[in-house]
Amino acid sequence: MFSNFTLNKQQKFCLSLLSGLVLISCTDDQQSQQKPTADPMTEEAQVGADAHEHQAPTTVLSKNEITSLYELASQSLFIGRPMSATQFGLATIGDQYVANQIDNYSPETEKAFRQTLRDYSDQITAFVGVNDEQIENQKVIANITRYYAGEPNFDIGYIDTWMGLSPYIINQINGPLIDVPRTLQTDHAISNQQQALDYVARLAQFEEFVGSVVTKFEYDAKQGWLAPKVVLNGAVRYLDNFLSEDPKKHPLYLEFVKKTEKITDLSREERNVLLMEVESQITEVVYPAFQKARDAVKAKLENASDNHGIWSQPNGEAYYLDAIRQLGDSSLTAEQIHTVGLAEVDRISAEMDNILRAQGYKKGTVGARMMALLDESRFIYPDSEKGRAKLLADLNVYIEEITKVMAPEFKTIPPYEVEVRAFPKEIQDGAPGGQYTPPALDGSKPGIYWINLRDMKANPSFGLKTLTYHEANPGHHWQIAINLAQDSLPMLRRIAPYNAYVEGWALYSELVAKELGMYKDDPFGDLGRLQAELFRAVRLVVDTGLHHKRWTREQAIEYMAKATGTAESDVIAEIERYIAWPGQALGYKLGMLTIVELRNNAQAQLGERFSRAEFHDLVLTGGAVPMTVLEEKVNAWVASKKANAE
Numbered sequence: 001m002f003s004n005f006t007l008n009k010q011q012k013f014c015l016s017l018l019s020g021l022v023l024i025s026c027t028d029d030q031q032s033q034q035k036p037t038a039d040p041m042t043e044e045a046q047v048g049a050d051a052h053e054h055q056a057p058t059t060v061l062s063k064n065e066i067t068s069l070y071e072l073a074s075q076s077l078f079i080g081r082p083m084s085a086t087q088f089g090l091a092t093i094g095d096q097y098v099a100n101q102i103d104n105y106s107p108e109t110e111k112a113f114r115q116t117l118r119d120y121s122d123q124i125t126a127f128v129g130v131n132d133e134q135i136e137n138q139k140v141i142a143n144i145t146r147y148y149a150g151e152p153n154f155d156i157g158y159i160d161t162w163m164g165l166s167p168y169i170i171n172q173i174n175g176p177l178i179d180v181p182r183t184l185q186t187d188h189a190i191s192n193q194q195q196a197l198d199y200v201a202r203l204a205q206f207e208e209f210v211g212s213v214v215t216k217f218e219y220d221a222k223q224g225w226l227a228p229k230v231v232l233n234g235a236v237r238y239l240d241n242f243l244s245e246d247p248k249k250h251p252l253y254l255e256f257v258k259k260t261e262k263i264t265d266l267s268r269e270e271r272n273v274l275l276m277e278v279e280s281q282i283t284e285v286v287y288p289a290f291q292k293a294r295d296a297v298k299a300k301l302e303n304a305s306d307n308h309g310i311w312s313q314p315n316g317e318a319y320y321l322d323a324i325r326q327l328g329d330s331s332l333t334a335e336q337i338h339t340v341g342l343a344e345v346d347r348i349s350a351e352m353d354n355i356l357r358a359q360g361y362k363k364g365t366v367g368a369r370m371m372a373l374l375d376e377s378r379f380i381y382p383d384s385e386k387g388r389a390k391l392l393a394d395l396n397v398y399i400e401e402i403t404k405v406m407a408p409e410f411k412t413i414p415p416y417e418v419e420v421r422a423f424p425k426e427i428q429d430g431a432p433g434g435q436y437t438p439p440a441l442d443g444s445k446p447g448i449y450w451i452n453l454r455d456m457k458a459n460p461s462f463g464l465k466t467l468t469y470h471e472a473n474p475g476h477h478w479q480i481a482i483n484l485a486q487d488s489l490p491m492l493r494r495i496a497p498y499n500a501y502v503e504g505w506a507l508y509s510e511l512v513a514k515e516l517g518m519y520k521d522d523p524f525g526d527l528g529r530l531q532a533e534l535f536r537a538v539r540l541v542v543d544t545g546l547h548h549k550r551w552t553r554e555q556a557i558e559y560m561a562k563a564t565g566t567a568e569s570d571v572i573a574e575i576e577r578y579i580a581w582p583g584q585a586l587g588y589k590l591g592m593l594t595i596v597e598l599r600n601n602a603q604a605q606l607g608e609r610f611s612r613a614e615f616h617d618l619v620l621t622g623g624a625v626p627m628t629v630l631e632e633k634v635n636a637w638v639a640s641k642k643a644n645a646e
Contacts, residue, residue: 063134066124066127066134066137066138067490069120069123069124069127070124070137070141070490070491070492071094071490071491072120073117073120073121073124073141073145073492074490074491074492075093075094076113076116076117076120077117077148077161077492078090078093078098079093079094079096079098080103080109080113080116080159081103081159081161082098082099082101082102082103083102083103083179083180083183083184084161084183085098085099086098086099086183086184086187086188087183087187087437087438087440088438088440088441088484088495089187089189089439089440089441089442089444089445090441099188099195099198100197100198100201100202101202101205102180102202102205102206102208102209103176103180103209103212104208104209104212105158105169105176105209105212105213105215105216106212106215106216107155107215107216107219109212110155110158110159110216111155113159114149114150114155114159115149117145117146117148117149117159118145118146118149118152120145121142121143121145121146121149124138124141124142124145125138125142127142132636136622136625136629136633137489137490137493139626139629140492140493140496140623140625140626140629141490141492141493143626143629144492144493144496144498145492147164147326147498148161148164150164150165151165151318151319151322151326153315153318154315154319154322156220156223156225156313157169157220157225158175158176158216160174160175160179161495161497162497163327163497163499163581163584164326164327165322165326166581167225167227167310167313167319167580167582168227168231168580169213169216169217169220170213170217170227170232170235170293170297171227171231171232171234171235171580172231172233172234172235172237172238172429172430172576172580173234173430173431173432173576173577173580173581174580174581175213175235176209176213177210177213177235177238177239177242177290177293178238178427178430180209181242181251181252182424182427184199184202184203184252185251185252185255185424186255186437186448187437187440187445188202189259189440189444189445190256190259190260190263191259191262191263191444192263192265193263193265193266193270196256196259196260196263196266196274197274199256199278200274200277200278200281203252203278203281203282203285203286204281204285206281206285206286206289206290207285207288207289209289210289210290210292210293211289211292213293214292214293214296217296217297217300218296221300221303223314224313224314225313225314226300226303226304226305227304227580228304228305228306228307228308228312228579229301229304229305229306230308230553230576230579231304231576231579231580232297232300232301232304233301234429234430234576234580235297236294236297236298236301237429237430238426238427238429238430239290239293239294239297240294241425241426241427241429242290242426243287243290243291243294244426245426247279247282247283247287248279250282251424251426252278252282252286253275253278253279253282256274256275256278257275260274260275307550308546308551308552308553308556308579309546309547309548309550309551309579309582310323310546310547310582311547311548311550316547317548319582320334320547320548320582320583321334323547323582323583323584323586324337324583324586326499326583327499327500327583327584327586327587328499328500328583328586328587328590329498329499329500329501329587329590329591329626329627329628330500330586330590330627332590334544334547334548334549335544335548337540337543337544337586337590338540338541338544338545338548338549340540340589340590340593341537341538341539341540341541341544341589342541344537344540344589345534345537345538345541345563348530348533348534348537349366349534349563351530352366352370352527352530352531352534353366355523355526355527355530356369356370356527358523359523359524359527361373365562366563366565367561367562367563367564367565368562368565369565370527370531370564370565370566371561371565371566372565373460373462373524373565374457374460374565374567378461379460379461379462379524380456380457380459380460380461381456381459381461382456383456383457387456388422388453388456391451391453391456391459391464392420392421392422392451394461394464395420395449395451395464395468395472396420398464398465398468398469398472399418399420399449399468399472399473401518402468402469402473402474402513402516402518403473405516405517405518406473406474406516408613409474409512409516409612409613409616410474410478410613410616410617410620411613411614411616411617412482412617412620412621414477414478414481414482414484414485415443415481415485416439416443416446416447416477416481416484416485417439417443417446417447418439418446418447418448418449418472418473418477418481419446419447419448419449420448420449420451420472421448421449421450421451422450422451422452422453423435423450423451423452423453423454425454428452428453428454429454429573430573430576430577431450431452431573432452432573432574432577433451433452433458433459433467433570433573434449434450434451434452434467434470434471435449435450435471436448436449436450436471436472436475436476436477436480437450438480438481438484438495439481439484441484441494447472447476447477447480447481449468449471449472449476449477450471451467451471454569455567455569455570457567457569458566458567458569458570460528462524462525462527462528463528463531463532464528465513465518465519465522465525465528465529466510466513466525466528466529466532467532469509469510469512469513469518470506470507470509470510470532471506473509474509474512474513475505475506475509475510476502476505476506478509478620479502479505479506479509479620479624480502482620482621483495483496483620483623483624486621486622486623489623493623493624494623496623496624496625497624498624498625498626498627499584499587499591500586500587500590500591500594500627501591501624501625501626501627501630502587502591502624503587503588503591504587504588504589504590504591504592504593504594504595504627505591505592505595505619505620506588507533507536507588507589507591507592508591508592508595508596510529510532510533511533511592511596513529514526514529531564531565531566533589534563534564535560535564535566535574536585536588536589536592537589538559538560538563538564539578539585539586539588539589540585540586540589540590541559541563542556542559542560542575542578542585543578543582543583543585543586544586545559546575546578546579546582547582547583553575553576553579556575556578557571557572557575560574560575591627594627594630594631595619595630598630598631598634599612599615601634601638602615602634602637602638605638605642606638606641606642609641609642609645614637615634615637618633618634618637619633619634
């Protein structure tokens with residue numbers, strides 16, 4: 001049955017493994033879907049070219065034609081990033097089976113991927129909608145395809161399906177070498193034989209996958225685009241941790257063990273064959289590939305710069321300007337954002353000072369007094385497995401408590417569950433304090449609120465309510481889960497990751513929690529909320545400081561530590577994160593300020609006719625959008641309510 005195909009490495013692997021398992025892995029249908037003789041990204045680029053040829057820029061497209069164009073744009077994204085498809089629980093994209101495929105980041109593939117998205121953006125931009133729904137879809141999808149395609153003048157870095165263009169394909173906090181293994185162990189469902197074989201097939205492709213990342217890393221370096229030394233050192237630490245465990249103790253193996261235990265129609269013998277194959281692939285394919293990546297990064301360390309801002313990269317100032325537009329969703333200059341940040345730091349610090357004084361803490365700066373609180377045992381969980389378990393249990397209680405009182409403020413309830421997990425130990429050193437990953441579209445996997453437990457002193461009890469409201473409800477989980485559930489929207493809108501909207505909403509949610517009374521009779525909890533908001537204001541200062549004002553890493557660390565009183569381990573990880581992600585830290589405060597301003601303006605114009613529940617529904621059920629689109633929506637809503645009242 002293979003006579004008409006040239007077998008690639010993955011298919012040869014499938015045949016070999018099948019002979020030992022007597023299972024059907026590569027069905028005839030899947031083989032035709034995989035189209036093994038064609039590079040999927042090249043093929044998708046041709047689809048884009050064909051679409052462009054048959055749908056030349058025009059203002060006359062039928063509803064079916066524009067819907068088809070949206071679907072093709074979505075397919076191009078997921079075919080180019082099959083691991084992202086897995087994150088959302090999608091096994092088939094169009095007519096292609098992608099659940100056994102893995103991402104490719106070679107310079108040629110990445111270039112074709114970006115050009116395809118750019119072509120779709122051009123075609124969608126040319127469409128003129130005839131009603132509000134079409135107009136909004138056109139604006140958002142034309143924008144988001146540009147967001148994913150990245151700035152045309154920069155072919156460095158890689159496209160991240162969360163952050164758009166990310167400048168350093170190998171770094172300490174994200175990137176394919178971190179995200180792909182994590183997605184595989186966390187999001188790749190294994191509830192039947194086929195999914196188990198798909199998992200092993202993906203491991204078998206790690207040599208090509210990691211090789212493509214290293215090739216792109218070296219391609220960028222030849223253009224003078226190399227991450228700062230501190231970022232590369234962090235990447236080496238991650239790679240060392242990844243390689244440090246015996247293969248049978250690695251999360252990629254342990255997760256497979258745990259998931260295959262639940263497959264009832266898999267015999268013990270068949271499961272043992274699979275387990276041996278997973279161990280073999282980790283030992284003979286995954287580890288050698290990651291060792292080569294480690295060696296490649298090590299070899300570039302002597303060429304890496306001790307400068308920390310994106311300004312030191314070729315044409316770095318232009319890159320940062322685009323990052324402000326895309327990730328900060330702002331027309332402000334870097335200098336203006338820096339000024340806004342300083343003003344917000346002063347305002348929030350004054351509020352914190354009032355609470356601290358009322359609680360008897362009167363000496364020293366706000367940051368020094370907050371740091372002193374970390375030495376009080378009443379605020380710190382024990383640095384033990386029992387202490388970590390208690391912390392995770394408390395987070396679940398916070399989710400339950402706020403969800404019960406949200407009803408009057410929120411009309412639409414997401415259909416997906418949320419789960420709290422600690423970051424895996426192999427990535428916790430470079431990971432943020434908290435993070436959220438979305439559920440599968442079919443609900444087979446919940447949304448996950450990740451918390452970093454590397455340093456228990458960095459998780460004082462007074463700050464955990466706020467972190468939970470930000471990452472879970474009514475923050476990231478609530479917003480993203482509602483967004484995913486809007487099945488009337490095009491797929492690209494259901495998964496839209498606009499940084500200023502998404503992070504702005506999550507920070508706004510912390511304020512909503514206060515307004516719902518979650519800090520009543522809890523002055524230290526409210527202090528934790530203000531410290532978290534201060535943290536986001538400081539981000540405006542240090543991000544522009546690093547990438548515009550040419551601050552050093554040490555200057556940024558000193559400023560953040562003094563201003564916020566946050567544990568040193570968290571401050572260092574945060575500053576190194578901003579070095580790796582120019583502009584991403586701007587979205588939180590800039591987005592929140594916009595949402596609060598829109599709400600205040602609407603309330604001022606509508607008076608008693610203003611409904612916070614209606615406002616929240618308006619903001620959430622349309623999905624993540626550029627802030628200019630959100631402003632248009634809110635203004636139209638206000639005008640409509642005023643007209644109806646006349």
